[in-house]
Amino acid sequence: MMKRAPMTSKGAERLRAELERLKSVERPAIIQAIAEARAHGDLKENAEYHAAREQQGFVEGRIQELEAALSTAEIIDLSRLKGPRIVFGATVGLADEDSGEEISYQIVGDLEADIKQRMLSVSSPFARALIGKSAGESFEFQAPNGTRRYEIVSVDYGD
Template sequence: MAQRFPMTPAGLQQLRSELKQIKEVDRPQNVKDIETALGHGDLRENAEYHAAKDRQAELAARMAYLEGRIGHAQVIDPASIESDSIGFGATVTLTDMDTDEEVVYVLVGETESDVKAGRISIAAPIARAMLGKREGDDVTVQLPKGDREYEVVKIEYKPL
């Protein structure tokens, strides 16, 4: 069985939008760029042509990646989850036990992660350390600079 990639409905839509952009805008523009570069003569010394061909390969690789992710997506709507433990789609409030600072993370698919926005990949070390924990539990995260201790303050499953 093929590997499934968990993602939110918004994450799937983001991938579909990027794929559409490549197919309808980027790739047709790349074809024009190649045609224009071909008109500039000798291909051995034609930097525009080689750059356009490199871009063509990049676009093809990205399309294949996106199609694979979309085709094997396991779409999970966090709003439909009822659980008191941390899992995919959870919005988790933690307190750093050293600094008393509160942080909020949302556990999302790998392609949706955005640390600055508080969205962390389900595969990230901190997310893996939180899986299955409940409110009041302690979480130890092993980081390069040493272990960090958190307490789970709140777990919510809500629309993203």
């Protein structure tokens, strides 16, 4: 039995859009680049041909990865998860108790995690430390640079 991976509907939409772009834009462009490089003759010493083939391998690999991820994804309806406790899909507002700095993260599936967009993987240590807690609670987290204390300011499930 294949393991189902949790994913938000927005995350699934982003992956589907990337898959469509790879199939309809990237793949044809690479095929064209390979054809043009072949027209230049000797393939053994044709750097453009080898670069295009390498790029083709990366794109085809990503297409397979996205197709597999979407086929095993379990899209979680965040509107059904509303509650006081932090669970998958929650956007959590935090205040660093030492610096006072406030930050928010959404807890998402492994494949849609992106720290730059403040989206934490549900399997990350920090997300696991948040799961089950509620707004108003404080907790300690052992970060690589030492222990940090946070207060949970808000828990939201707006999708």
